[in-house]
Amino acid sequence: MSELDVKLARVRDVLVKQGLGAVRLRGVDWFGWATCGGSNVVLLTTDVGVAEVLITRDDAWVLTDAIEAARLEEEEVPAGLKIWSAPWTDKAARESFVESRRxxxxxxxxxxxxxxxxxxxxxxSLRWSLMPEELERYRTLGRDAAEAMTEVLLAAKPEWTGWELAGAGAEALWARGIHPALTLVGEERRLPVHRHATASHEKLGARAMLVFCGRRHGLFANLTRFVYFRAPTxxxxxxxxxxxxxEAAAFQASRPGAAISDVYTAIVKAYADVGRKGAEAFHHQGGPCGxxxxxxxxxxxxxGVLQPNNAVAWNPSLPGAKIEDTVVVTDAGAEILTVDPRWPTVSIEGRLRPDLLVR
Structure with a gap:
């Protein structure tokens, strides 16, 4: 069975169990999942795109308007999902169609x-458990996002502003077909002050942090890296x-079947173990993604409970320091997706983790 066939069969099994006639998947996230990597996005910042997926017990469609129908059919929707469209001015037509099919x-x-x-x-839970085809798309995305990060921070200069670094990051992501959903920049002065430092007009100075949340085929690659133009103290x-x-404690606690709250508890304990008790209060610690x-x-x-092949991105932080990668949780441990072999690494409890890029 194809990826789409498996997903439709699983949804229909839930429909029968729950006594439902149909599901409507409107969000950008669910559209990407149901279309096996398609996109209903036009405005990048939207949560709900220009189309939705309707799945009934015996059929499935992408519902949209006449503006988008041809492009979606040609570029975003896999064979096996039919396109239904109506004039963009006729909002009632879609609701009538759904009513007739439930x-x-x-x-x-x-x-x-x-x-x-x-x-x-x-x-x-089904969406959190990634299928083999999804994992392959994710591995490619993770590698490409990590390469974009390396490319930008190898080129960055102390006299660049945070805006320029964020713009270079967005350009590198777009060049790989990745939506730059987020590009955070912490410049030298602001880096130890603000954990969520959005890019500013200030010069990078002697060090900077760059954060990516990049989306392609509906999936998100999340990673954080630091560049230094001097020796770290x-x-x-x-x-x-x-x-x-x-982060190593979070990885150790992240297994299929583990409660998200239990991983958080492990993170809190780890802060205390390294003498940073209470540090979790100043920044969220990440969680499952995809x-x-x-x-x-x-x-x-x-x-919530972590599923087999569940993507996660933990991001512990302290003033001026943060770590983040996108990984997949398996029974064998964590598979790190956002890896570029060119980036310097350090071994932490037997696992290679990103080091500072000192230039």
Whole structure:
């Protein structure tokens, strides 16, 4: 069975179990999943794109308007999903079509409206467990995003502004067909002050942080790297080592079947173990990802369990230091996706992790 066939069969199994007549997948994340890497995005910042997927017990369509139908069919939608469209001015036509196809049973949606139900939790778990075809797309994306990061930070100059570094990052991602959903920059002065430093007019100075959340085929590659134009101080080196040890604890706790809250607890304990008790309060620690930059932000009361082949991106941080990569959780451990062999590394508990790029 193709990837699409497997996904449709799994959705229909849930429909039958839950007594549903159809599901409507409206979000950019769910559209990417259901179309096996297609995109309904025109405006990059939107959560809901220009089309949705309707799956019933015996059929499936992409619902859109006449503006987008031909392009989506040619470029974004796999064979096996039919295109339904109506004039963009006729909003009622789509609702009438859905009504005629739900066989009198309830409809569930990731963005429910007008009496629709929320998606069953079982469907959400299905999306978190990546299929082999999805993993291959993810591995390629991770490698390309990491190469873009290396390319930019090898070219960066101390006199660049944060805006220029973010722009160079976006250009490198776009050149690889990756949407630059996020490019954070921490310049020398702002880096130890703001954990979520958006790019500014300030010069990079002697060191800088660059963060990518890049989307392609619906999947997100999340990674953070640092460039230094001078030798790091012993204090800076210690901060880098400490966040890496906290991340190692998160990796150790990340296994299929592990509760997200338990991984968070391991992170909190690891901060205390390296003498940084309470540091988790100043920045979120990441969580499972895939078709969103984060499907959930880990916390003590956050529900959810990691699935087999679940992508995660943990990002422990301290003032002026952060670590982040996109990895896949398996029974054998963590497979790191965002890797470029050119980037300097350091061994942390037997695993190669990104070091500072000192130029």
């Amino acid at each position: 066989a009198g049973a309830p409809v569930a949606s990731d963005r429910p409206t007008r009496g629709e139900q929320a998606l069953p939790a079982e469907l959400v 012993p204090v800076e080196r210690l901060l880098v080592a400490d966040v890496a040890r906290v 078709y969103l930059s984060r499907d959930a932000i880990a916390g003590p009361d956050v529900p």
